[in-house]
Amino acid sequence: MSEPARELVIIGVDSAAFAPLLEILEERETIAAGQLRLLEIEDSEVEPQVFGNRNIPVRELEKFAFTPDQVVVVLKSGAAAEAAIGAAEAAGAWVLDAGGNTRGDETVTVVHPLLNSADIATAERRVLALPSAGAAMVAEALAPLAESLQAVEVQLNQPVSALGKAAIDSMAAQTARMFSGQDAEVDPAIGHRLAFNQLSASEALLASGHTMSELALVHDLRRLLGEGVAMDVCINTVSVFHGQLANLRVALNEDADLEKVRALLGNGARLQLAEQPSAEDAVGSDVTLIGRLRQSLLSRHQVNFCAVSDNLRKDLAMNCVQIVHLLLKNH
Structure with a gap:
């Protein structure tokens, strides 16, 4: 049976x-x-x-x-x-x-x-x-470089959908009111208008100046990448419904070889190289787009690049x- x-x-x-x-x-x-x-x-x-x-x-x-x-x-x-x-x-x-x-x-x-x-x-x-959608995307983007990672700084531009369905509905209502010439009502849970805006933080600040979501992102990344990588993060909220973009500043334990880094990123699972990826390019896709790869002007050990993905569908x-x-x- x-x-x-x-x-x-x-x-x-x-x-x-x-x-x-x-x-x-x-x-x-x-x-x-x-x-x-x-x-x-x-x-x-x-x-x-x-x-x-x-x-x-x-x-x-x-x-x-x-x-x-x-x-x-x-x-x-x-x-x-x-x-x-x-x-x-x-x-x-x-x-x-x-x-x-x-x-x-x-x-x-x-x-x-x-x-x-x-x-x-x-x-x-x-x-x-x-892991959170932001952590999942960033960890995938960094995984090909894991053996040489020394420190990472993450600037995550998250969409309103990262705040939940209520925030999506709130921004949609605000957008409709503004297009009809009316004042948009501020979401009381967030304290700022979501439509046509960029938020430096969408939640209360802790004593360190970080938000709980930023510390949660660090927590998830450390669980996935290991405790040996120094990291700091900042999460901004941008006025789009879906699609997240992270600017990554990555310090390696040796002088950066851009061609080697590009080859490693190009072979990463579910990673796809693009010259200038946007959130729109990623929405509906099952891959993370990697682009804007460049040598940092601050250090020969540092490279900068961005990662873009569909936060809800993919991550x-x-x-x-x-x-x-x-x-x-x-x-």
């Missing part, structure tokens, strides 16, 4: 990453419609979601029972999401935290499918964490689907 098919449970239907996640799951035929369970945290009516030509109902998280044969993907953050992670782990399910709920917990393994998927086999717990949804595939097939 064959074993029952394992289930994929997704928590957070109203997350910005949900639509591209569902799209890639269907494109890759990772699971059948009958294996998919959709949950929402809020106690509200949510329309069924179409997957594999079937309507999949959205259930309330509070009434759902987890089982050992499930892989649970958590797209949202907050107390209810943290409680769900605990309940799913206690039931024996594998959990992939894509909402940052477990960031800072050293017992949780941070997994990038291209860089350290083998770490799943030795994970301390059945809870894994997906969240695609990475999530690849890890889910590994968990369903091998664990």
Whole structure:
């Protein structure tokens, strides 16, 4: 008698990453419609979601029972999401935290499918964490240079979708009002207008002058690249819906050979060289575009270049689907 098919449970239907996640799951035929369970945290009516030509109902998280044969993907953050992670782990399910709920917990393994998927086999717990979209892109871009990395400075220009679906809706409403000649209402959660603006920070500053998201980016990069690389980061928010761009200043432990660096980057997994990449070029793509490679004017050991990617489709949804595939097939 064959074993029952394992289930994929997704928590957070109203997350910005949900639509591209569902799209890639269907494109890759990772699971059948009958294996998919959709949950929402809020106690509200949510329309069924179409997957594999079937309507999949959205259930309330509070009434759902987890089982050992499930892989649970958590797209949202907050107390209810943290409680769900605990309940799913206690039931024996594998959990992939894509909402940052477990960031800072050293017992949780941070997994990038291209860089350290083998770490799943030795994970301390059945809870894994997906790196933030910014960290996933930057880590992929730096991976070909890992053996000679000394220090990295990251200037990440993140889109409004990095702040969540509510921020996307807020910027859309602000844009519509401004085009009709009305004053745009400032998002109270952010404190600044999102439409036609650039934010030096989209959240409160800590005593160090960094934001929590910036320290989280450092944390994820260190988990993926190792503690031996010195790094600092800055995250700005720009007035686009999707697509992220990072300017990287990379110090190597030897004089930089631009042709060698270019060759290494050109051979990187899911990396594609482009002369002047833009966020628009990357949206909808499954690769990270690398461009503007140049010798720094400050040091012979330093090279500068930029990385561009689709933050939702590639760095969240695609990475999530690849890890889910590994968990369903091998664990």
